[in-house]
Amino acid sequence: MTQGIPLNFFLIISTLMFFIGIFGFLTRRNLITMLMSIELILNAVNINFVVFNKYLYPQQLHGLFFSLIIIAVAAAEAAVAIAIIINIYRNFKSIDVDNVDEMKY
Amino acid sequence: MVFNDFLTMRHELILVCMILLVLIIDLCVSKANKTVMIPVAISLFLIHTIIGFLPAQSGVLFGGAYHSEPLTVLMKNILNIGVVIVLLQSAAWLQKEENREKISEFFMIMWATLTGMYFMISSGDFLMLYLGLELATIPMATLAAYVHHQTKSAEAGVKFILSSALSSGILLFGLSMIYGTCGSMYFDTIQTAYGNAPLQVLAFLFFFSGMAFKISLVPFHLWTADVYEGAPVNVTSYFSVISKGASAFILIIVLYTVFHSIAYLWKDVLYIISIITMVVGNLFALRQQNLKRFLAFSSIAQAGFLLLGLLGANEVGMTATIYFVLVYIFSNLGAFGVVSAIHAKTGKENISDYNGLYKTNPLLSLLMMLSMFSLAGIPPVAGFFGKFFLFTSAASAGYYWLVFIAVLNATISLYYYLMVVKAMFINKNDNPIPYFKSDAYTRVGLICAALGIFVIGFWSQIYEIITSLAFGVIK
Amino acid sequence: MFYFLAAMVIVFSILTVTSRKVLRAATYLLFVLIATAAIYFLLEYTFLAAVQLTVYAGGIVVLIIFSILLTSRLSEKAPVASVRQQILSALAAGAGAVLTLLTILKYGFPQESVASEPTSAVQIGNALTSYNRDGFALAFEVISVLLLAAMIGAIVVARREKLKEEESNKEL
C-alpha cells in the first residue's frame, strides 16, 4: 500500500515529531503535558524502527519488536509517572513544574 | 536451553527468584513484625552475592542477546558488594515507623533495578540494553518517591522519571538510526558494520546523550541534584553509587566493543564532556550546604574523572575505570553511610550540622574524613590509587593536558572535601550532634566501607584480577 | 492516504505541545497516536497497529486523561514557559531537526521498499518465543519482570499510609 512513497518521507515525519516532542518537553510547565511530549518522542522513534524494518530489512523483525517493546515499556513508564504525579498532586494540590520546584540550585 | 545455560545466567535468575521469594515470605509475615523482613532479605542477598563469586563458565545465549564473561561476572559482583553495603546501611531507616509497612517492597524494587543493571551489563544487543536500562530506571523512580508524605521525595521521583524517559527517548532515536544504517541490533553485527557516515556519527551522538543523562554528565546533569536531595538518603546512595557504577560499566562495554570503529569520534566527545563535567560539578559542589546535594555534585565531578579512564581506549583504561568504580563505590558508601546514620538518628543533613562532630562521634567523623580523602584522591586510602590509575590511562593515550586539568580539578575538589573535614574537626559548635550508637546493621555496613577504603588500594591483587579479565574482552 | 496521515501527525503533534488546555492536548495526542496506527496499517504491520491502538491509544492516553481529570481544573489553562524560553527552545529544536533531516537525507537510503509478504501473527509469535538469534524470548521475559516491578512500585507510591490518614482524620 505504500508503494511509491519514499522512505525519506517517513523519516521526515518522525524526525519532525521527535523534535516537536523535545520542544514540548522544554516549554511545557505541566507534568502531564511533559509526559505527553515524551510519548510523542517515543512514537517518533517507533515510526523510525518500523519503517526501517519494512523498507530495508524485511527478512527479520527487529524493528517491529523494538517498537512493540517500546510501547510496553512506555505503558509501564506512564503508569509509574502518573502514580507519582497523582501523589504529588495530593501533596501540592498542583502539578505545574514551577510550583513543584521546591529545591533550588 | 539446557541446565548449563541456567548456570550462565545465574545472577539474573537467582535475583528474580529472590524477588519472588521475598514476595511470598512477605505474605506470610504479619503486619506487626514486618521488620523481620530486613534480616531475611539481607541474608538472602548475602547468599546471592556469595553464589555470584563461585566460578561459572561464560557463554552466549539467546543467539547473542545475552552474554556472560568473567568480566561481566566481575562487574555484577562489584555491584553486588555495593548493594550489600547499601542494604546494611538502609536497615536503620527501614525500621522507622513510617516505613515499616513497605519494607519488602523496598527490597523487591531495588533488586528489580539491580536485575536491570545485570541485563544491561550482559546485553549482547541494543534491545536488551534498552530493556535493562528501563528496568533499572522505572522502578528506581518509585524508590525515589518512596517516602510519600515528603513532598521533596515525590518531586525527586517525578523529576527522575521524566528526565530518564526523555533520555531514553533520545537514546532510542539514536538506536533507530543505528538500526537503519546497520540492519541489526546485535552488538557483533553492528561492530563490523559501523562506519563513519554522518548519519552514524549523529546516531552515536544521540545514543551518547541518552547515556550521558544516566551517568549525569554535564550538560545532561540538571536532574541530579534535585533527585539526590529529594530522595531518601539510602536511595540516593544507591543512585549515586550502584546505578552510576552500572552505567559506567555499560558505557565501557559499548564504547570499547560496539563503537570501537569510531573511537576517534567518541574520544573527542569524551575529552570535551569530561572537562566540562569536572569543572561544572566542582563549581556547583563548592556552593552546596546540604550534604546530599553536595555529594550529588561531587559525584558529577567524579563522573567527569571517570571519563578520563575511558579515554585511554585500551586495556589500561578499561581496568582503571572498573577499578575506579570499585573504589568509588566504597568511598561514596562510606560518606553516604555516615550521612544516613546521622540522618536516621537526628534528621540532620547540612554541612553546618556536622560542626564539632568529632568531639561527640569520633568514629563516624573519622570514617567521613577517610571517605572524603578517598573521594579527593589522597593517599593512603583507595581513592588515590583509583585516581592515579585513571589518570595514567588517560596519559597513556597522550592526553597530558587533560590529565593536568583533571588533577587541578581534583585539587579544587579537595577544597570542598576539606570543608567537610573542617566542619567536623575544626569548627566549634555549642550543641553538636550528640553521641549516639548506631544499630548493628549500620555498623557492619560502615565497617565494610571503611575496610574497603583501606584495603582496595594496597592490595594490588584486586587490580591484577581486573586487569586479567579486562585483557580478555578487548577484541 | 499517506500524505493525509502525515499531515495529520504533524499538525496534531504541534497542537499537542502548544495547546494551552491540558485535556485538549491529550485529545490531540490521541489523534496523533491513531494516525500513527494508521500508518502502521499502511505498512502492513497489522499486529503492531493493533497494539498501538489498544495499549497506546487505549491504555496510556486513557490513563493520562484520567489523571488530568483527577488533578486539574478543566477551565484552567496550563502555564507555559516565558516567551524567551519558548523562542530558545523552538530555535534549539528547529536547529536539531534541520541538522538531523539534512544528515538523514544525505545518507541515501534505498528509496523503494523490498517486496515482502505481510508479517503474520504466527511469525511474530514464533519470534517471540524463540531463543535463538533473531528471537525475542529473553526480551519477553525481561518485560514481564519490568511490568512486575513497575506494578509494585506504583502500588508503593500510590498507597496512602494509615498513619497519615489517621492524622488527617484527626484534623478533620
Add this chain to the structure above:
Amino acid sequence: MNILTLFVVIPVLTVIAILFSKDMKQTRLISAIGMGIQLILAGILVYSYLGMRKAGITDEFLFYFDALWFKTLNIHYTIGVDGISVAMIALTSIVVFAGVFASWTVETLHKEFFISLIVLASGVFGFFISLDLFTMFLFYEIAVIPMYLLIGIWGSGPKEYSAMKLTLMLMAGSALLFVAILGIYFYSAPAGGQLTFNLLEIAKNKIPIEMQRFLFPFAFIGFGILGALFPFHTWSPDGHASAPTAVSMLHAGVLMKLGGYGAFRVALYLLPEAAHEQAWIFLILTGISVVYGAFGAIAQKDLKYINAYSSVSHCGLVLFALLMLNQAAMNGAIIQMISHGLMTALFFALIGMIYGRTHTRIVSEMGGLMKIMPFLGVCWVIAGMASLGLPGLSGFVAEMTIFIGSFQHTDTFHRFMTILATTSIVVTAVYILRVVGALLLGPVKNDHFLELEDAKWYERLSTVTLILSIAAIGIAPLWLSDMIGFSLAPMVDKINSVTASIAGIF
C-alpha cells in the same frame, strides 16, 4: 626486614600504640620513644652506610630492596639510599625527635596531634627512601595532607585560611608533579620495553628532548612550589606563621626539603637536557626568591613571619644552587638543605618556646630576654649565627660551597645572578642581628616578663639536639660533604654529560 622499611614501619607502629594510649603523658612518651628509636635507627643507618662505603662497596644505592606491587603497570616498592638520602633521613629524624619534645605540652586533642605529626613524618621518611616515582608521589601526598589538620586544629591566627591555602597550593604542586611523573613513565623505556617508575631504570634511558622540554617545567615547578619557588611561595609565610611549633619545625625543616630533593632527583636527574636548556628561567625565579625572601624578612615584625621569609630565601638558595648544575654548587645545595633544616627548626622551636612564655611574637614588644631566660637567649644567638653564615657553624659551609660552585660559571648571566644572590647574605645579617638586638638585649619592655622561667628539661633536650647537630656539621663538614659528594658525583656527571649536545642560551 630491610632497615629502610623500618623507617616507615616504626612510625606506623607508633601511631597504633598511640591509639591505645590512655592519657597525654602516655601519648607523648610513646611518641618520644618511637621517634627516639627512629633517631637511633638513623644513627645506625649513617654508621653502616659509611662502613659499607669504607668497605669499598660502590653501588650507587645501598640497602636496595625491590618488591613488585602492581604488576601490570610495573609499579614497585623500591627503596634504597645513597649519601644524599642518608643525610636527609638523618636530618628528618633529628628534627622530628626535637619536634616531639617541642610539642611536649600540647593538651587539646593530644592523641590526634601526635598521630598527625608522626604520619607526616612517615610520609617524609617514605619519600626519602623511595626510588620508585609512584611510591615517591604517594609518600609526598601523605606528608602534605596531615598539615591541614595540624595547622587547622592546633594552629594560631588565621589558621583555617592558612591551612587551606597551604594544602591547596601544595596539592596544585602535586598536580604538576603528577603530569611530570606520568610523562616520564610513558617515555621511561625504549620502544617496546617495559615501562617503569624506577628512577634508576629511567635514568639509563634517554627521554626524547621534546618530551623533556614539555615535562621539565611541570616537574621543577611541582617540586619548586614545595621549595618556595617565587612566585609560588606565598603559602609558606602564612602556613608557617599559623602552624603550631612542631609543625613549623617539621615543615620548614624537612618538608620544604622534599622540594629541593625532589627537584634534584626527578627534575634534574631524569630530564637533564631540558634542565640545561631551561635552567636560566628558573635561575631568575629562584634568584628572586632568595633576594625577595631576605628583604621580606626585614619588613616583618612577627618573629614567625621573619623566619618564614628567611626560609623562603634559604630554600630559594637551595634551588638556585641546584640549577647551577655543577658538583660544587649542588654539594652546597644539599649541605644547605641539611643546615637550613636544622637551624630553621631550631628557630621555630625557640619562637614557640618564647611565645609560650611571653604570649607575643611581635619583636617590638619584647626586649632583654637574655637576662630573663639565658638558655633560650644563647640558643637564639647560635641559631642566628648559623643562619647568617658564621664560620664554624653549618650555614657557613653551605653558603660558601654554593657560591664557590656558582662562581665557576664564567658568563655574565651566571655571574650577575650569583652576585645578586650573595647580597642576600648581607641582608640576612641585617635582620638576624636586628632581631637579636631587639629581642635579647636592651630594656625589658614588659614587667610581667620578669617572672618568666627559662627552658624546661624537654625544651633543653629539643634545642640541644639541634644545636649539637648544627655544630657538628660546622666543625666537621668534611664527612658530610664526603658522604654527599661520593653519591653526587656520578649523578652530576650524568646531568652534565649532555651539556655538549646542547647550546645553552648563555
